[in-house]
Structures are given as C-alpha cells and as structure tokens.
Amino acid sequence: MKESRLWFWHLISGLALILLLGVHTVIQHFDSILTWLGFIPQAAWQSGGHLVGSLNFQHAVLPRMQSVSMTAVYLLLVVFGLFHGLYGLRSMIYELKFSAKAKQVVGVIILSIGIAAAVYGVYTVLAGHLNPPLGG
Amino acid sequence: MCSDPNKVIDVTKAVQDVILRIYRWDSSGTWGEDGRLVDYKVPVPSGMTILDALIWIKANLDHTLSWRAACRMGVCGSCGMFIHGKPLLACQTQVLKLHADVIEIRPLPNYPIVKDLVTDQSRMIDAHTRIKPYIIRTETPPEAIAGEFHQTEEELVRYLQFSYCLKCGLCMSACPTVASLQEFPGPQPLGQALRYVYDTRDEGFAERLQEIDNKFGIFRCHFAGACSEACPKGIDPAFAIQLLKKEIVKRAIMGCRTPESAGLMPAQQDNAVKAPNVPATPAFTVDQKK
Amino acid sequence: MAAKDNDLGIRGWVYAGRYSLQRYAYTLQRITGLGIILYLLIHLYVTAQKNAGEAAWAGAMDAVQPLHIGEYFLFLAIIIHACNGFRLVWAEFGLGLGRPIKNVYPYQTCLDRNRIFFYAILAVVFVLAVVGTADFFNLIRVL
Ligand code: HEM
Ligand code: HEM
Ligand code: HEM
Ligand code: SF4
Numbered sequence: 001m002k003e004s005r006l007w008f009w010h011l012i013s014g015l016a017l018i019l020l021l022g023v024h025t026v027i028q029h030f031d032s033i034l035t036w037l038g039f040i041p042q043a044a045w046q047s048g049g050h051l052v053g054s055l056n057f058q059h060a061v062l063p064r065m066q067s068v069s070m071t072a073v074y075l076l077l078v079v080f081g082l083f084h085g086l087y088g089l090r091s092m093i094y095e096l097k098f099s100a101k102a103k104q105v106v107g108v109i110i111l112s113i114g115i116a117a118a119v120y121g122v123y124t125v126l127a128g129h130l131n132p133p134l135g136g
Numbered sequence: 137m138c139s140d141p142n143k144v145i146d147v148t149k150a151v152q153d154v155i156l157r158i159y160r161w162d163s164s165g166t167w168g169e170d171g172r173l174v175d176y177k178v179p180v181p182s183g184m185t186i187l188d189a190l191i192w193i194k195a196n197l198d199h200t201l202s203w204r205a206a207c208r209m210g211v212c213g214s215c216g217m218f219i220h221g222k223p224l225l226a227c228q229t230q231v232l233k234l235h236a237d238v239i240e241i242r243p244l245p246n247y248p249i250v251k252d253l254v255t256d257q258s259r260m261i262d263a264h265t266r267i268k269p270y271i272i273r274t275e276t277p278p279e280a281i282a283g284e285f286h287q288t289e290e291e292l293v294r295y296l297q298f299s300y301c302l303k304c305g306l307c308m309s310a311c312p313t314v315a316s317l318q319e320f321p322g323p324q325p326l327g328q329a330l331r332y333v334y335d336t337r338d339e340g341f342a343e344r345l346q347e348i349d350n351k352f353g354i355f356r357c358h359f360a361g362a363c364s365e366a367c368p369k370g371i372d373p374a375f376a377i378q379l380l381k382k383e384i385v386k387r388a389i390m391g392c393r394t395p396e397s398a399g400l401m402p403a404q405q406d407n408a409v410k411a412p413n414v415p416a417t418p419a420f421t422v423d424q425k426k
Numbered sequence: 427m428a429a430k431d432n433d434l435g436i437r438g439w440v441y442a443g444r445y446s447l448q449r450y451a452y453t454l455q456r457i458t459g460l461g462i463i464l465y466l467l468i469h470l471y472v473t474a475q476k477n478a479g480e481a482a483w484a485g486a487m488d489a490v491q492p493l494h495i496g497e498y499f500l501f502l503a504i505i506i507h508a509c510n511g512f513r514l515v516w517a518e519f520g521l522g523l524g525r526p527i528k529n530v531y532p533y534q535t536c537l538d539r540n541r542i543f544f545y546a547i548l549a550v551v552f553v554l555a556v557v558g559t560a561d562f563f564n565l566i567r568v569l
C-alpha cells in the first residue's frame with residue numbers, strides 16, 4: 001500500500017482511539033467516580049484486596065464481557081490500537097540509521113506481529129463474549 | 137544558558153570581553169580524531185556579529201580558523217552555524233544579544249564536517265534537486281507557451297512566503313528526522329516542493345509525489361516544528377510540509393480534482409487597453425522552431 | 427577529502443538544542459507511543475486470562491500486581507499521548523495552522539498560531555492527571 005494511505009489511517013485510527021481508549025481509560029481509571037455515578041455496583045468494592053472496582057471479576061469484568069457494546073469497543077480497540085501503535089513503531093524503526101534492506105525485513109516482521117496479535121486479540125474478545133466463563 | 141532577546145544590553149561598557157568556544161577539526165588530525173573546542177577571547181563592541189568576531193579571530197588570533205560566509209547580510213545562506221545551542225546565521229546574530237560570557241560555536245549538525253565550522257551541504261542540495269524546484273508544465277509544453285501566465289495577487293501570496301528560501305540549511309540541522317534518517321528529504325526540499333505545488337502555473341504535483349510519497353518520504357515528518365523555529369527567513373517549512381500533506385490527502389487519497397493550472401494571457405488581446413509607455417515584449421532570444 | 431560525520435542520530439530525537447516546548451512534545455509523543463504499544467502487546471495476553479474464569483483472572487492480576495504502579499505512569503502516558511495526538515492529527519492534516527502570509531520581520535510561524543491549541547492541551551492533560559491521580563491513589567472516598 002502507498003505510504004500516504006498507511007499514514008492517513010494512522011491519523012484516522014488516532015482519532016478513533018480517542019473515543020475507544022477514552023472509554024477504556026475512564027472505565028479502568030475513573031472507577032471510583034463511575035461507582036459514585038452508579039455505573040459500577042458498590043458490591044464491586046466489597047471483596048477487599050486489589051481486585052476491586054473495575055477489576056472485580058463478578059461485578060465489573062464479567063458484565064462487560066457480556067455486554068454487546070463493550071465487546072464492539074474492544075474489537076475496534078484491538079484492531080485500531082494495533083494498527084496505530086505498530087505503524088508508529090515501524091515509523092520510529094524506519095527512522096533509525098541502518099540499511100534500507102534490513103528495514104524491509106523489519107517491516108515484514110512488524111506486519112506479522114500485527115496480524116498475529118490482531119487474530120489473537122479478536123479471538124479473545126469474541127470468545128469471552130460468546131462463551132463467558134461462569135466464574136467460581 | 138537562556139538568552140532573552142529583549143533584555144537590554146549594557147551599553148555603558150563600550151567593549152566587553154566574550155569567550156568564543158569554537159569547535160575545531162580538520163582531516164589531517166591537527167585537533168584529534170573527534171576535534172576539540174578551543175577558547176578565543178574577543179573584545180566585543182555593541183553591534184558586533186558572530187561573523188565579525190570570527191573575522192577578528194582570524195585576523196588577530198588564529199588564521200587557520202575556517203568558516204564559510206559571503207554576503208554578511210543574511211541573503212546568501214552560507215554562514216549557518218550551531219551557535220549557543222541553536223542553528224543560526226553568524227552574520228545575523230549579535231554577540232552581546234546572546235547575553236553570555238562564553239558562547240559555544242559548532243558546525244551545523246546533520247552535515248559532514250569539512251573543516252572547523254565548514255560543512256558539506258550536498259545532502260540538502262541533492263534532495264532539493266530531486267523534488268524538481270522549478271515550474272513543470274505537463275499540459276502545455278514550453279514551446280507552446282507564447283505569452284504570460286495569469287496570476288492574481290491572492291494566488292501569489294499563497295506561495296510567496298515559501299519562495300524566499302536561502303538554502304542555508306538551518307532547518308535541516310534542527311530536524312530530528314534528518315538527524316537519523318539519511319533518505320529523508322528534509323524540511324528545505326519538502327518546503328520547496330509545496331512552494332511549486334502551490335504555484336498556479338505548476339502542473340508537477342504527480343511527478344513530485346513520486347519523490348515524497350514513500351516510506352522514507354514526507355510522512356517521516358512529525359511536526360516537531362524545530363525547522364520553523366530555526367528558519368531565519370520566515371519560510372516556515374513545518375507549515376509548508378503540513379500543507380503539502382493536506383494537498384496529498386486531498387488529491388491523492390480523497391481523489392479531489394487537481395485544480396486547473398494558470399491559463400496563459402492571450403497573446404493578442406483586442407479588447408484590452410494597453411497602458412501607455414509600456415515597452416513591447418522583447419523578441420525571443422532563442423530561435424522559435426515551429 | 428575526508429569529512430567527519432556529524433549527524434545527531436537518535437540523540438537528536440531527544441535533545442537537539444534550545445527549542446520550544448512544542449519541539450519537545452514530539453519527543454514525549456514518541457516515548458509515550460512506544461510505551462503504550464509495548465504495553466498493549468503484553469496486555470492482550472494478560473487480559474485474555476479473563477476467559478478462563480475468575481480464578482485465572484485473579485491469578486493473572488496477582489502476577490502483575492508488583493507492576494501496579496506502572497499502570498499509573500501508563501495512564502499519564504495515555505492522556506499525554508492522546509491529547510497531544512489530538513492536536514497533531516489536525517496539524518498534520520494542515521488544519522488550524524492558518525494561511526500563508528506575507529513574511530514580514532519579525533516572522534510569524536504556524537507554531538505561533540498553533541501555540542494556543544498546545545497550551546489548551548496542556549491544561550486538559552493537567553486536569554485529567556489530577557482526577558486520575560486522585561482516583562488511582564484512592565483519594566476519592568466513595569460513599
Ligand atoms: C491504563 C491502564 C489499563 C488498564 C488498567 C486496563 C485494564 C484492562 C482490563 C481489566 C481489561 C479486561 C477487560 C475488561 O475488564 O473489560 C482490558 C482489556 C483490554 N484492554 Fe486494557 N487497560 C489499560 C490500558 C489499555 C491500553 C493502553 C490499551 C490499548 C490501546 C488497552 C486495550 C485493551 C484491549 C484491546 C482489551 C480487550 C482485550 C481482551 O478482551 O482480552 N488497554 N484492559
Ligand atoms: C488515544 C488516542 C491517540 C491519538 C489521538 C494518537 C495520535 C497520534 C499521533 C497524531 C501520532 C503522531 C503521528 C505522526 O507524527 O506521524 C501518534 C504517534 C504514535 N502513537 Fe498514537 N495516538 C493515540 C493512541 C495511541 C495508542 C493507543 C498507541 C499504542 C498502542 C499509540 C502509539 C503510537 C506510536 C507508537 C506512535 C509513534 C510515535 C512517533 O512516530 O513519533 N498511540 N499518535
Ligand atoms: C572594476 C570594477 C568592479 C568590479 C570588479 C565589480 C565586481 C562586482 C561583482 C563581482 C559583483 C557581484 C556580482 C553578482 O552578484 O553577480 C558586483 C555586484 C555589484 N556591483 Fe560591482 N564591480 C565593479 C564596479 C561597480 C561599479 C562602478 C558599480 C556602481 C556604480 C557597481 C555596482 C554593483 C552593484 C549594485 C552590485 C550588486 C548587484 C547585485 O546585487 O546583483 N560595481 N560587482
Ligand atoms: S527553509 Fe529557511 S532554514 Fe531552511 S534552508 Fe530555507 S531559509 Fe534556510
């Protein structure tokens with residue numbers, strides 16, 4: 001693909017990530033506030049230890065896995081996050097000082113990592129949604 | 137370290153001693169393999185430029201010191217150096233305005249050093265050549281051009297700002313991508329590519345695109361903006377490059393129609409009123425084969 | 427005639443001279459971007475354990491617990507990268523940088539016209555950092 005198109009999608013995926021990663025970061029990092037607002041049940045804080053709030057399995061993680069909209073957010077986050085991040089990584093490596101031939105090899109390696117991670121990520125998100133564990 | 141250009145210079149002291157700490161290197165190894173910083177104490181009157189100070193050193197302290205300069209007035213672009221932590225024109229930088237007792241002067245980064253403060257600019261010149269810095273007409277071959285191109289004031293201002301480039305190369309020294317990626321054209325050539333793309337007379341967009349739309353091309357620019365901070369002529373190469381990216385998005389990705397290039401003024405305008413006392417167009421100096 | 431290499435190399439990414447904050451926002455964007463992508467690759471593997479049930483999830487979370495503070499720095503990296511990235515997306519599409527002008531000394535550049543946007547971004551990062559810090563260290567008392 002032409003470099004201009006790859007770069008174009010790098011920026012567009014950046015814009016999309018503001019929304020996707022924004023949702024994810026608010027859920028993970030503003031969970032006290034979300035509890036106060038009623039999005040996370042008080043029960044999520046009762047177990048003690050560090051698996052409380054948005055990390056609590058029964059009251060936070062499992063409900064998200066079962067939610068269609070959160071599954072959609074995660075699918076897009078996997079794909080856009082990997083494309084955006086790996087294009088950025090490739091860009092940095094291409095700007096280092098070594099031969100253009102070796103850079104071609106690096107390009108192929110990054111593409112392979114991207115495809116493998118995307119397949120794995122999409123699979124985990126879908127598997128969790130279609131076949132949620134019953135806990136315990 | 138920090139200098140405030142608005143700080144008032146103490147003019148009560150007519151002459152102040154300033155140390156210029158200058159990088160020396162030559163290919164015969166006089167200053168060691170990695171070169172060395174050498175201190176020169178210069179009596180600096182107000183108004184003296186770095187270039188004046190270098191000339192004073194050459195005349196009075198060390199005649200082996202080398203640098204490059206020509207116009208001593210900021211138009212030739214020869215005297216670029218890395219002065220006090222920034223790429224600057226030596227002839228446009230007054231010593232006392234830097235407000236420092238010790239001023240370090242090094243050759244411009246990102247170019248090979250030839251000797252002392254002299255660098256080899258061919259990297260920039262080569263890349264500049266590759267982006268074809270001239271008007272390209274694909275629709276109308278030069279021999280068919282029999283008149284003047286029409287261009288409005290507005291169309292002129294669109295590229296005028298970018299056309300004052302000196303080829304001093306300060307922007308290339310400031311650019312982080314130029315610092316590590318040899319194949320990257322750099323801010324000067326990319327800025328000049330826009331200067332022609334924005335010229336209504338030009339039809340060379342597609343041709344230039346081949347040079348810059350590749351994995352080591354324009355998209356290795358990340359808008360650090362240091363080039364525009366360094367440019368002594370207000371070319372604003374960072375601006376030019378982002379505008380060129382916009383043009384690529386518009387024309388190459390969204391498929392917007394390429395704007396029509398400027399038309400020729402009709403050779404014979406029957407209804408146009410010619411101003412009096414305007415001399416006739418001179419005859420062609422090249423034989424017109426038909 | 428021999429010439430001496432003087433490229434700044436990767437050092438030039440980090441520090442190249444007395445440039446403005448906007449120049450060094452580029453450096454931050456790189457470091458944070460690199461951190462986030464490396465995190466994502468590991469993250470995909472760790473969070474996948476949720477599919478194996480609550481015990482596996484607790485096991486995975488216990489395993490990464492010593493790195494918990496790293497999550498706080500990752501949070502900071504995300505808000506810096508996302509906010510500055512938002513500024514860069516528009517800028518790199520050539521939007522919001524003004525129009526070409528007649529250059530009259532003292533010259534104005536697109537960096538001057540973009541600066542207000544940059545400071546606004548810094549303010550947003552600051553607010554998000556304060557809220558996130560309060561949440562992370564449980565300074566917000568629920569109930
Ligand atoms: C800042 C700290 C972060 C925390 C605490 C965090 C936490 C989590 C948790 C607990 C999950 C499990 C699913 C869920 O609970 O709903 C998850 C899933 C996910 N996270 Fe993060 N995350 C963080 C940052 C990121 C970043 C930076 C990205 C990348 C762009 C990311 C991408 C994802 C994706 C794609 C999933 C779904 C993967 C799966 O279901 O296996 N996360 N994250
Ligand atoms: C949250 C929203 C995000 C936005 C708005 C955003 C935006 C941007 C922008 C504008 C750039 C600079 C592109 C350039 O200069 O050519 C960039 C670079 C980068 N981003 Fe993001 N990004 C976001 C999230 C992420 C995430 C989640 C990752 C990792 C998974 C990531 C990894 C990178 C990397 C590695 C770079 C390369 C840095 C460089 O080339 O200087 N970004 N991002
Ligand atoms: C033997 C006598 C002279 C010699 C050897 C000489 C040599 C030169 C040279 C080498 C240049 C630079 C050329 C260039 O920039 O392309 C120049 C420029 C110039 N000379 Fe002379 N010059 C002489 C006499 C004069 C006289 C008598 C005048 C004025 C009455 C004059 C006015 C100028 C001007 C105005 C320029 C600048 C032109 C420009 O910027 O393009 N020169 N001269
Ligand atoms: S764009 Fe500015 S800094 Fe770069 S070569 Fe031209 S005049 Fe010099």
Ligand code: FES
Pocket residue numbers: 204205206207208209210211212213214215216225226227228
């Ligand atoms: S000597 Fe010509 S620009 Fe300085």
